[in-house]
Amino acid sequence: MLEIRNLHARVEGKEILKGVDLTIRDGEIHALMGTNGAGKSTLSNVIVGHPKYEVTEGSITFDGRDLLKMSPEERSHAGIFMSFQLPVEIPGVSMTNFMRAAVNARREALGQEPLKSTDFLRLMRETQKTVGIDRHLVSRSVNEGFSGGEKKRNEIFQMAMLRPTFCILDETDSGLDVDALRVVAEGFNKLRNEKTSAMVITHYQRLLDYIQPDIVHVLLDGRIVKTAGPELACEIEERGFDWIRP
């Protein structure tokens, strides 16, 4: 369970989050909507511990642990995963070496032996089939020369390799055509189980047709100003955000 209390945060000296309260229980999918600059990406970056973002007040706990005291890698080991809005290209680092380092770092943190090379490669192969990502992509450098859709699909592949319990999908729909969007969303749905929770950040209803949220929040000017059921997303699609502003 993720619990955010009175969270204030700033980036480069500018206050973006001005008191966010949010509770996401195991198995729940929450959608976070809001205008550009409302603080959606700041909130997700603060949860995963991006060093550029500074928390000035408030708390975040994850399964009872104080998240703000943990390094980004420790948060990852605890089961938090972010699908990036713009996944970085890392020329020269192969997907295989990247995933091997990630999987084994996580295993070490959990007190498990590193995977044997053959077991690891089998896991890569099986996951690649489950997610439906082209095996040629998996043999290349991380995201290098990938199209927008391939990058997002690669995020889902990594999610499948790491089996997180809490996922942030940060504008996974941006830059995707409808077909790619469906593939990515289906990939995610295939991976979740009754304990997986997620925070889905989006501007549009479209993604929520495929990943159905239990709860929808609207974040405006650094605060959550409205929380309701899935019907809220449809209403925003029709009426925009202006009617919600306090």
Place this chain on the structure above:
Amino acid sequence: MSSTTQNYIDLYAAHRNRMMEVAPQALNARRDEAMDNFSRMGLPTQSAEQYRYIDADRAFSGTYRLSLPTSRLMAEDAPVAVNNSQLLDKYYATCADADDPIVALNTAFATECLCVHVGKDINTGKPLEINDVLNGDTSLMEHKRILIVLDEGASLTMLMHYVSTDRQQFLTTQVVEVFVADGARLDIYEIEETHTACTRFSNIYFHIGSHATVRHNNIVLWGGITRNTLAATLCGEQSEVTLNGCVMADKRQQVDINTLIRHEVPRCTSHELYKFVVDEQATGAFAGKVYVAPDAQQTESDEVNQNICISPDAHMYAQPMLEIYADDVKCSHGSTVGRLDESALFYLRQRGIPLQQARQLLIQAFISQVVDYIPLEPLRQRLHAMVADRLSGELDQCVGCGLCQPRVQADGCNSSKP
């Protein structure tokens, strides 16, 4: 004149007779003249353009015992000999820059010359490996000399591996003269993994004929003070020279690479790619000059120098230079100094990779581009592994050659990692 320069003049006077006794005639014939040259020039100071990034006078100032190198050949059939007089008479000290103080000093003190000769149209096949091992129970100084001659159409791959087996202070100068005749091909790899109390000044000179290919790759993994001077002169048309290198420096290491490619004739190609990663209090310097003579039309040349400073105390000096006197050429040069990509670093950490390991992955990716150019698959693999070990801190001296006794070896590059 500096007191350090005077020390070398005195040292020469004290040892001249002994050196004259043990060394071959071709080396002795150049000795006094070289010492006169050296006395006139003195050790270079940082006001000399060529040496502005390294304090040579200071680097040579320690107290060392003069050691006269003795090479041993480990393979009978290798194209190597110590003091091949025919070769020495024809080529010795004809290509190295006599006006370089380090060359002058080396020529004054050199007592043997390792000679590599590949005859006309011969392809040696198996790579030749020269292991230069520094060992001793006191601080030592050595002046090494190598001559490499490839006749027309000859083909050679060689690996020169500089290691140290004792933790003493070592000072080495090395001068390599390379003659590549028409249609010949030379691939030469130099790997330095000595230790932080080693000072090494190496000068290599290439004289390249027509339709020839020369690839040089310089990998500096460990050392104290390293200065590598490379000069390649393209003397025949349709030739291609590639000078690549990568440097990993930390602690208080100093690594200074200075290259000069001279296009003297039309229709030649040159490439340079040098990458430095400097960390902690280390200093790196790269100065690369490409000269294109007035007649050297249709020259193609590209020079790339990319550097990463990891810590705020690390320093990098970069100076790419083009000097073009012909009007129909295609030349480019560029240099960058930056830091590790923060967004890539965070991406790796978000996936659970600890900061230190994430850094290593990114540095290795940056460096590996240079290693990827090595066409020989087993050597490429071995060097990738050495770079990985260097970055993970596992390598603090020799890995990969299985070498553990003092010897200079001329043997195939078939030793494997233990």
